[in-house]
Amino acid sequence: MAYLQGFTPTLKLGFVFSSLVSPKQRHPLVFPSSKCGFSLKFNDGSFKFQNPLIKGTKSVELDRFVTSDDEEEEEEMGDGFLEAIEELERMTREPSDVLEEMNDRLSARELQLVLVYFSQDGRDSWCALEVFDWLRKENRVDKETMELMVSIMCGWVKKLIQEQHGVGDVVDLLVDMDCVGLRPGFSMIEKVISLYWDMGEKEGAALFVEEVLRRGVSWNEGDPQGHKGGPTGYLAWKMMAEGDYKGAVRLVIRFREAGLKPEIYSYLVAMTAIVKELNEFAKALRKLKSFARAGLVTEFDREDVELAENYQSELLADGARLSNWVIQDGSHPSLHGAIHERLLAMYICAGHGIEAEKQLWEMKLVGKEADRGLYDIVLAICASQKETAATGRLMTQLEFASSAQKKKSLSWLLRGYIKGGHFNEAAETVMKMLELGIYPEYLDRVAVVQGLRKRVHQNGNLDTYFKLCKSLSEANLIGPCLVYLYTRKYKLWVVKMV
Structure with a gap:
């Protein structure tokens, strides 16, 4: 006999099946948790029903906790459930024929427990898939049943990975899942990749994806434009997330x-x-x-x-x-x-x-405008490499820019010249900024003046240095200064006020 203990709003369903001979060895098997909360436990304890026609040498207890709005505090489990198990175990008829015949005698919970029963080790797992296929065709797969079957599938996959089965076996299972119409609201292929990854089988994840691609197994592509989805991209993303x-x-x-x-x-x-x-x-x-x-x-x-x-x-x-x-x-x-x-x-x-x-x-040609900041970065790179033509093309963008944007872009240009050591061009940029009423940052001005001063010692060219000092003085950015030049040939000092 099967029994049910009812509570409102929570129901606990406990079913105990046993063969005539109860083994002494215990074999626990627990599937990954889900909202359905199914668990399977083998034991050799008390039993409520005996039937020699049910195959197997072990007793099995199925416990399930579900939420329910049913106000009945207690109800009897029908004999149809036990008869369905018995008929399906015999394997003399197609599972769909058995279930069709007993359709009116099986509740939704009883059908879910049939799935759980055949998902155990030693049972015909394909029967569980066929039961689910029949449920789908009969439009009896609700959210809870779908979550249960997904949990069972994840348990099977995890067991295959733990037992070091080949990736071909895992892909076969996913193909079987697709054949019976098990399509959850997420990608099972991505779920399998995550299982491999979380168990430290990173090479196994790569081999699995390779097998999926080799067989041409379908996956959820995301949107029709191909922006998202796919096993290779998902695995590559996981690798990238780990650095x-x-x-x-x-x-x-x-x-x-x-x-x-x-x-x-x-x-x-x-x-x-x-x-x-x-x-x-x-x-x-x-x-x-x-x-x-x-x-x-x-x-x-x-x-x-x-x-x-x-x-x-x-x-x-x-x-x-x-x-x-x-x-x-x-x-x-x-x-x-x-x-x-x-x-x-x-x-x-x-x-x-x-x-x-x-x-x-x-x-620009494909209609995607880059951020203005990217133009400035590229401008600075080209300036540091003294790419005159490229710099000129990028500067044309400033013709109709605001004062704030001009200052920002010219500052990037100036720093590019400074980084590349092109101080004559940097000085010209500073003078251009001053003409536009834009004051360069203090550190930038100092870097240009010091850079030009070193060039004066190397080649003796004072023109650019004088012009820069004059422009800075006229803008009241520096005070009057004296420029000293010593000519060794004539042992002569030349002093000029700027």
């Missing part, structure tokens, strides 16, 4: 070069990973240079510089390849702006001014 940027890039490229077809979104994730890797690499270089200036490490030699440049070049080449693949695979035009945006970020991190400027105009 393994280069690993994420290698993963996507490896799958593509192996003849597989990763989703377009994964290429964008890999390009983002390249941006982050270049940014971290640039930070590391700056830190090393500061250590070298402090005498903590040796200065970079030619070989070190070449290694750094080659590493950057390889990353940029990978980024260019990924962007080409996005376009080759027929991506939606709306993605083209995202491609150029990532390429722009790559070239900025690598300090490649000309290439970065090109991406700014490419973004």
Whole structure:
């Protein structure tokens, strides 16, 4: 006999089945928790029902806690549930035929418990899938039943991973799940990747994704334009979240070069990973240079510089390849702006001014306007590399800009010249700013004056220095000053008031 203890609003359903012979060994099996709260426990304790026709040598107790609005405090479990288990265990008829015949005699809770019963070790798990398929076709899959079946599936997958089964077995299970119409509101493929990842099986996660791509298993693509979704992109994103940027890039490229077809979104994730890797690499270089200036490490030699440049070049080449693949695979035009945006970020991190400027105009052509701050950063990079033509093109953007924006952009231009050591151009920029009524920052003015002073000692050219001092004095940014020049040939000092 099956029994039910009813409470309002919570019901506890306990079912105990036993064979004629009760074993002494205990085999606990608990599935991942869900809102349904099912748990299965094998035991050799008391039992309420005996039937020699039910297969198995172990007794099984099924406990379930569910919320309910049913006001009845107690109800009897029908005999239909036990008969259904008995008929399904015999396997003489199709599960759908058995359930169709007993449809009116089985409640929703009884059908859920049938699923739980056949999800145990030693039972016919395919029967559980067929029961769910029948429920779906009969439109009897409610939210609770769906959560239960998803919990059962996750338990099966987790067990396969723990027992070191091949990724092919895991993919087979997902295919079976799809065949019976088990489609939860999230990607089961992503869930499996997370299970591998959380259990420390990172290589297993990569092999699983590779098998999914090889078989062409479908997944939730997200929106129709391909902006989201897909196993490769999801795994690459998880790798990137842990700081393994280069690993994420290698993963996507490896799958593509192996003849597989990763989703377009994964290429964008890999390009983002390249941006982050270049940014971290640039930070590391700056830190090393500061250590070298402090005498903590040796200065970079030619070989070190070449290694750094080659590493950057390889990353940029990978980024260019990924962007080409996005376009080759027929991506939606709306993605083209995202491609150029990532390429722009790559070239900025690598300090490649000309290439970065090109991406700014490419973004304009596809209708995606870059932030004004990015124009200023590229302007500074081009100025530091003394790319006169590129700097001139970018400066045309300032014709109709506000005073505040002009000051900001000209300050970036000035700092670019200072960083590149181009102090004549920096002085001209300061004088241009003063003509427009814009006062450069104090530290910028000092850097330019000191830079020009060093140049005077090297080449004796005073013209630019005089002009700058005069402009600063007229703007009341410096007081009157005396300029001293000593001519060794004539042993003569020349003094001029500026």
